[in-house]
Amino acid sequence: MNKRGLVNVAASIISILLGMLFGFILLEIFNPSAALNGLNNILTTGLRTPEKFGKVLYTAAPLLMTGLSVGFAFKTGLFNIGASGQYTVGAFFALVAGIQFGLPWYVCILAAMVGGAIWGAIPGLFKAFFNVNEVITAIMFNWIGLFGVNLALNNMPKMLASFWGAPYKNKTAAISAANKSALLPKLGLDEVLNSPYINIGIFIAILFAIITWVVLNRTTFGYELKACGYNRNASQYAGINAKKNIVLSMVIAGALSGVGGALYYLSGTAQYVIEKTLLGMGFNGIPVALLASSNPLGTIFSAMFISYIQVGGDALQPQFAKEIIDIIIAVIIYLSAFSLLIREIITRVGAKKHALQENGKGADAK
Amino acid sequence: MSDYVIEMLHITKEFPGIKANDDITLQLKKGEIHALLGENGAGKSTLMSVLFGMYKPEKGRILKNGQEVKINDPNDANALGIGMVHQHFKLVEVFSVLDNIILGAEDTRGGFLLKKEARRKVMELSERYGLRVDPDAKIEDISVGMQQRVEILKMLYRDNEILILDEPTAVLTPQEIDELMEIMRSFAREGKSILFITHKLNEIMAVADRCTVLRKGKLMGTVEIQNTTKEELSRMMVGRDVNFVVEKKQQKPGDVVLSVRNFSVKSRVHKNDAVKNVSLDVRAGEIVCLAGIEGNGQTEFISALTGLEKARSGHVTLCGKDISKASIRQRSIAGMSHVPEDRHKHGLVLDYTLAENMVLQKYWQQPFQKHGFIQFGEVRRYAERLIEQYDVRSGQGADTIVRSMSGGNQQKAIVGREIDTDSPLLVAVQPTRGLDVGAIEYIHRQIVGQRDAGKAVLLVSLELDEVMNVSDRILVMYEGEIVGQFDPHEITVQELGLYMSGAKRQEVLL
Numbered sequence: 001m002n003k004r005g006l007v008n009v010a011a012s013i014i015s016i017l018l019g020m021l022f023g024f025i026l027l028e029i030f031n032p033s034a035a036l037n038g039l040n041n042i043l044t045t046g047l048r049t050p051e052k053f054g055k056v057l058y059t060a061a062p063l064l065m066t067g068l069s070v071g072f073a074f075k076t077g078l079f080n081i082g083a084s085g086q087y088t089v090g091a092f093f094a095l096v097a098g099i100q101f102g103l104p105w106y107v108c109i110l111a112a113m114v115g116g117a118i119w120g121a122i123p124g125l126f127k128a129f130f131n132v133n134e135v136i137t138a139i140m141f142n143w144i145g146l147f148g149v150n151l152a153l154n155n156m157p158k159m160l161a162s163f164w165g166a167p168y169k170n171k172t173a174a175i176s177a178a179n180k181s182a183l184l185p186k187l188g189l190d191e192v193l194n195s196p197y198i199n200i201g202i203f204i205a206i207l208f209a210i211i212t213w214v215v216l217n218r219t220t221f222g223y224e225l226k227a228c229g230y231n232r233n234a235s236q237y238a239g240i241n242a243k244k245n246i247v248l249s250m251v252i253a254g255a256l257s258g259v260g261g262a263l264y265y266l267s268g269t270a271q272y273v274i275e276k277t278l279l280g281m282g283f284n285g286i287p288v289a290l291l292a293s294s295n296p297l298g299t300i301f302s303a304m305f306i307s308y309i310q311v312g313g314d315a316l317q318p319q320f321a322k323e324i325i326d327i328i329i330a331v332i333i334y335l336s337a338f339s340l341l342i343r344e345i346i347t348r349v350g351a352k353k354h355a356l357q358e359n360g361k362g363a364d365a366k
Numbered sequence: 367m368s369d370y371v372i373e374m375l376h377i378t379k380e381f382p383g384i385k386a387n388d389d390i391t392l393q394l395k396k397g398e399i400h401a402l403l404g405e406n407g408a409g410k411s412t413l414m415s416v417l418f419g420m421y422k423p424e425k426g427r428i429l430k431n432g433q434e435v436k437i438n439d440p441n442d443a444n445a446l447g448i449g450m451v452h453q454h455f456k457l458v459e460v461f462s463v464l465d466n467i468i469l470g471a472e473d474t475r476g477g478f479l480l481k482k483e484a485r486r487k488v489m490e491l492s493e494r495y496g497l498r499v500d501p502d503a504k505i506e507d508i509s510v511g512m513q514q515r516v517e518i519l520k521m522l523y524r525d526n527e528i529l530i531l532d533e534p535t536a537v538l539t540p541q542e543i544d545e546l547m548e549i550m551r552s553f554a555r556e557g558k559s560i561l562f563i564t565h566k567l568n569e570i571m572a573v574a575d576r577c578t579v580l581r582k583g584k585l586m587g588t589v590e591i592q593n594t595t596k597e598e599l600s601r602m603m604v605g606r607d608v609n610f611v612v613e614k615k616q617q618k619p620g621d622v623v624l625s626v627r628n629f630s631v632k633s634r635v636h637k638n639d640a641v642k643n644v645s646l647d648v649r650a651g652e653i654v655c656l657a658g659i660e661g662n663g664q665t666e667f668i669s670a671l672t673g674l675e676k677a678r679s680g681h682v683t684l685c686g687k688d689i690s691k692a693s694i695r696q697r698s699i700a701g702m703s704h705v706p707e708d709r710h711k712h713g714l715v716l717d718y719t720l721a722e723n724m725v726l727q728k729y730w731q732q733p734f735q736k737h738g739f740i741q742f743g744e745v746r747r748y749a750e751r752l753i754e755q756y757d758v759r760s761g762q763g764a765d766t767i768v769r770s771m772s773g774g775n776q777q778k779a780i781v782g783r784e785i786d787t788d789s790p791l792l793v794a795v796q797p798t799r800g801l802d803v804g805a806i807e808y809i810h811r812q813i814v815g816q817r818d819a820g821k822a823v824l825l826v827s828l829e830l831d832e833v834m835n836v837s838d839r840i841l842v843m844y845e846g847e848i849v850g851q852f853d854p855h856e857i858t859v860q861e862l863g864l865y866m867s868g869a870k871r872q873e874v875l876l
C-alpha cells in the first residue's frame with residue numbers, strides 16, 4: 001500500500017477509537033455502574049457467538065450497499081443523501097416481486113435495482129437538466145418514496161402480513177409464508193453458524209463492491225465519472241457528456257441502494273413495517289462511505305464495523321434505554337466518520353515531525 | 367540594524383521525489399524590487415510559499431530586520447507584514463470584490479462586520495494607487511486583470527510591507543503590465559519591498575533592482591540589474607544561450623482547413639454580442655494569429671469555436687465537414703485540438719495523475735482503451751514519452767498528482783498533449799503562458815514544426831512578441847469584429863497597436 005493509503009487507514013482507525021471513547025463517556029453519563037460492561041458488550045458481542053456474528057454479516061450487507069451508493073456518487077461529485085429513499089423503493093420493488101408476483105429471489109433483486117435506479121435517476125435528471133441541487137431533490141424523494149411505498153402497501157392487501165394469516169396489518173408478509181423462492185439462499189451457512197440471519201446477502205454485497213471498484217478504477221466509464229466529479233469544466237472540455245454522467249451516476253447509486261433494500265428484506269428475518277420515519281439504513285451509508293474514503297473495497301470493512309457496533313449496541317438492553325443506545329451508536333458512527341479531519345491532522349503532524357527530525361540531523365552534522 | 371528586511375538563509379524544502387529548494391539564500395533590501403527568475407519547476411513558488419508560511423522548510427532560517435522569525439502559517443506572515451499574490455489566485459468566486467479583500471481580516475464590532483469602514487479604506491487604497499475596482503462586482507464576473515488588482519488590494523488592506531507577486535504578469539495584457547509595473551515602482555518608492563516572479567526578462571530589466579536566479583532547486587546567484595543583460599540572465603537560468611527569434615521558413619499555405627462564416631456569439635456580461643459576424647479561414651501549413659486586447663471577444667470566439675459554448679449564429683467547417691452544431695467530442699474527432707485559455711478550469715483534472723491527464727482527450731481511443739477498460743500500461747508509456755519530449759518536470763513523473771506540479775510544467779503538459787495529435791487543426795490560446803524562455807523557445811519550434819508538417823494553427827495571443835514572431839498572418843480583433851488583416855513582415859508593432867485599440871480599421875475581405 002502506498003503512503004496515502006496508509007494514512008487513510010490510520011485515520012479511519014483513530015476516528016473509530018475516538019468514537020469509542022465518546023461512546024464510553026456517554027455510557028458513563030447515563031448509567032455509570034453499567035458503563036464498563038456496556039462498552040465490553042459493544043466491543044465483543046459481535047464475535048461472542050456464531051449467531052451474533054451471523055447477524056453482523058446480515059446487517060452489514062445492506063449497509064455495504066448504501067455505503068457503496070453514497071461513495072459512488074461522491075466520486076462523481078454528487079452527494080447522494082437520497083440513499084434512504086432509494087433503499088425503501090428498492091425494498092418495495094423486491095417485496096412486490098416476491099410476495100405479489102411470487103418471483104424468485106434473483107428477480108426480486110433485479111426489481112430492486114430498477115426501483116432504486118428510478119428513485120436515483122430523478123434527482124440526477126433534475127441536477128443535470130435544471131441544475132437543481134441533488135441534495136434538495138433527494139431529500140424530498142426520501143419522503144415521497146417513504147409515503148409512496150406506505151400508500152401503495154396499504155392498498156395492496158396481498159402484500160400485508162394479515163393476508164397470510166398473521167395478525168399484523170402494518171407489516172408486509174413474511175416471505176417464508178408468502179413465497180419461499182424469494183428468500184435469499186442460505187447455502188447451509190445458517191447451520192454452520194447456527195444463526196437464522198445468515199444468507200448469501202453479504203457475498204452479493206461484496207461482489208457489488210468489487211464490481212464498483214473495477215468500474216471506478218479500471219474502466220473508461222469510471223475515468224469519466226471521476227473526471228466529472230473532480231472538475232466538471234475539464235470533463236466538458238475533454239468531450240465528456242457531463243449531464244449523461246450525472247444521471248448515470250445517480251442511476252447506479254440508486255440501484256446500489258435498491259439492492260441494499262432487497263438484501264435486507266429478502267432475508268426472511270425482517271418485515272417491512274409501515275411507519276412514518278425514514279429508514280436509517282440509507283443514512284448510515286453516509287458514514288460507511290466516509291469512513292472508507294469512498295473506496296468501494298474499504299466500504300466492505302467499514303460496513304462490517306458499523307454493523308458490528310450496532311449488533312453490540314442491541315446487547316446493551318435492558319441497562320440502557322433503546323433511545324439512549326441509538327444515540328450512543330450514532331455518536332460512535334458519526335465520530336468514526338471524522339476520518340477526513342483526522343487524515344488532515346496526521347498529514348500535518350507528520351510533516352512537522354519530519355521537519356523537526358531533519359533539523360535535528362542538520363544540527364548534529366554541524 | 368541589518369541592511370535587509372527579509373533574509374532567507376540556506377532554505378531547503380523537499381517534496382516526494384524532488385528537492386524543490388536546495389540550500390537557497392535570498393536577501394531582500396528595504397524598498398527594492400527583487401526579481402526571482404528560474405525555469406519552470408526551479409522552485410520559485412515553493413521558496414515564496416516558504417516565506418509566506420505555507421510550507422515548512424526542512425532546513426534554513428528566516429530573518430526579519432536581522433531577527434530570526436518563525437512563520438508557521440500565512441497568519442504569521444501577515445502579522446510580519448508579508449503578503450502574497452499567488453500564481454493561481456485564491457479568491458472566492460461567488461463573493462464580491464470587497465468581501466474578498468476583507469476576508470480573514472474583517473474588522474468587527476459586537477460580532478458585526480464594519481463594512482462601511484472597510485469600503486472606505488479599500489476605496490482610498492484603490493484611489494491612491496490607481497487600482498480601479500468595483501467593490502460590489504462578483505469575482506466570477508471580472509477579468510483576471512481585475513482579479514489581480516483585488517489580490518494586490520488584499521495585501522495593501524492588511525498593511526503588508528513585503529509584497530510577494532508570483533508571476534503577476536502572466537495573465538495580464540501588455541497595457542495592464544505597464545500599469546502594474548508603475549504601481550510596483552510607486553510601492554518601492556514608499557519603502558515597500560517587492561519580491562517579483564516573472565519569466566519575462568524585459569520586465570525584469572525594466573523594474574527590478576536585483577535578480578536572484580534559481581535552477582533546478584539550486585541557487586545560481588543574485589545579480590544587480592544595472593550590470594547585466596537579458597542574454598546573461600537567460601544563460602544563468604537555463605545554462606545555455608536562448609534564441610529569442612523563432613526560425614521559420616516561408617511556406618505556401620495549402621487547402622482551407624478551418625472556415626468560419628458569419629459567426630456571432632452572445633456575451634456573458636452584456637446584452638450585445640461579444641463576437642459579431644466574424645468570418646475567417648485557416649489553411650493547412652499556416653499559423654493564423656488572432657491578436658487583440660483582452661476582452662474584445664477572443665475568449666468567446668474560441669469558446670464557441672471549440673464547442674465549450676454555443677454560437678448564436680454562423681457556420682464552422684472543419685476539413686470540409688460542417689461542425690457548427692457538433693459536440694466537443696465530435697469536433698475533436700473531426701480534427702480539432704485545443705490548448706485552453708484557463709489551464710486549471712478546463713485544461714487539467716488537477717486531482718488526476720499526470721499520466722491520466724495526458725490522455726484526457728484520448729482515453730476513449732485505442733490503444734488506451736480496450737472493451738471499455740483503460741489500458742494503464744499503454745497510458746503510462748504514452749505519458750512518459752510526452753513527459754520526456756516536452757520536458758515536463760515533476761516529483762514523481764507520470765504518477766505525480768498534477769495539482770502538486772509547478773504552473774509552468776502543468777502548462778507544458780497541456781501543450782504537449784494537444785500538439786501531439788494527428789488533428790489537422792490546432793487551436794492554441796496563450797500556449798506559452800507561464801513558461802520559461804527555454805520552454806517558450808521549444809514550444810514555438812514545435813508549433814512551427816506542426817505548421818511545416820501541414821497543420822493549420824489558430825493562435826490566440828496577447829503577447830505582441832509572440833504574435834509578430836510566430837504567425838504567418840495576423841487578424842486583429844476589436845470589440846468582437848475583425849478589424850485588420852496583416853502580414854507580420856509588413857506591419858510594425860506600433861501600427862498593430864492602433865488597430866488593437868480601435869483607432870484604425872480596415873475592411874477585411876476573405
Ligand SMILES: Nc1ncnc2c1ncn2[C@@H]1O[C@H](COP(=O)(O)OP(=O)(O)OP(=O)(O)O)[C@@H](O)[C@H]1O
Pocket residue numbers: 381382384386404405406407408409410411412413453759760761770771772773774775800
Ligand atoms: N505541494 C507539492 N507537492 C509535491 N511537489 C511539489 C509541490 N509543490 C511543488 N512541487 C514540486 O516542486 C518543484 C518546484 O515547484 P515550484 O512550483 O516551486 O516551481 P516554480 O519555480 O514556481 O515553477 P513555475 O515557473 O512553473 O511556476 C516542482 O518540480 C514541483 O513539482
Ligand SMILES: [Mg+2]
Pocket residue numbers: 410411412453532772773774
Ligand atoms: Mg511557480
